Amino acid sequence: MARRRYQRGNVERRGDRWIGRWREDIIGDDGVVQRQRRYEVIGTIQEFPTKRLACRQLDQVLARINAIGYRPGRIATLGEFARRWQEEYGCLRKPSTAKAQASHLRVHIIPALGMLRLNELTLEEQQRFVARQAKTLRRKTLLNVLQTLSVMLNTAKNWGYVCEGPEDSAIFHCGSPAHHRCCP
Numbered sequence: 001m002a003r004r005r006y007q008r009g010n011v012e013r014r015g016d017r018w019i020g021r022w023r024e025d026i027i028g029d030d031g032v033v034q035r036q037r038r039y040e041v042i043g044t045i046q047e048f049p050t051k052r053l054a055c056r057q058l059d060q061v062l063a064r065i066n067a068i069g070y071r072p073g074r075i076a077t078l079g080e081f082a083r084r085w086q087e088e089y090g091c092l093r094k095p096s097t098a099k100a101q102a103s104h105l106r107v108h109i110i111p112a113l114g115m116l117r118l119n120e121l122t123l124e125e126q127q128r129f130v131a132r133q134a135k136t137l138r139r140k141t142l143l144n145v146l147q148t149l150s151v152m153l154n155t156a157k158n159w160g161y162v163c164e165g166p167e168d169s170a171i172f173h174c175g176s177p178a179h180h181r182c183c184p
Contacts, residue, residue: 006066011042011054018042018054022062025072027160033072073162078121079114081161085152104148108133118156118163 009022020042025033040061048054064070076084082105090098112129113121126149133142156163 007062008055009058009062011051011058013045013051016045018045018048018051018057020054020058020061022058022065024065026162027072027074073119074160075117075119075162077115077117079110081118081156082110082114082152085155089152089155100144101148101151104145105152108137108145109149109152118153118161121153122164 007022009020011018011020013019018041019039021037021039023035024038026036028034042048042054042057042061048057086098086102086105090101093101112132113125116125129149130142130146133145137145153163
């Protein structure tokens with residue numbers, strides 16, 4: 001299903017922030033396309049002093065939706081997708097790998113990111129997760145957890161979910177001054 005029409009969205013000021021609103025087609029679990037109203041904080045008044053500048057920023061947000069090849073995607077929380085992913089993907093792995101991935105999800109990923117929708121899990125949010133985990137985990141454990149997250153997000157992208165998969169090196173930077181020792 002192609003996009004219905006070009007969207008300009010709507011920008012309004014709330015306090016010291018600009019809020020952008022638009023509509024997006026989402027494929028539900030039952031396969032039916034639904035149109036949902038979405039909103040996002042575009043920035044602060046200090047970042048965009050005029051409404052016109054905030055509208056320009058919203059245009060960049062809407063570029064994906066207004067693209068010629070836009071197709072509606074599926075949206076789920078990371079916790080919901082992790083359950084599906086384990087059922088359909090985990091059974092294809094060796095038992096030791098499946099057990100390790102289940103542990104990574106149960107102990108590290110789901111408690112920290114499980115309530116976020118996949119489309120809210122930006123590279124910035126992924127980097128915050130890495131920074132938090134790097135404080136408590138050893139290097140090898142951190143790399144294994146990140147590998148599980150990376151495989152899961154790339155699978156979500158391939159299955160048609162709306163999400164931002166990790167970049168090859170972006171997610172693995174832990175922020176340590178000697179990151180060459182703790183990151184590839």
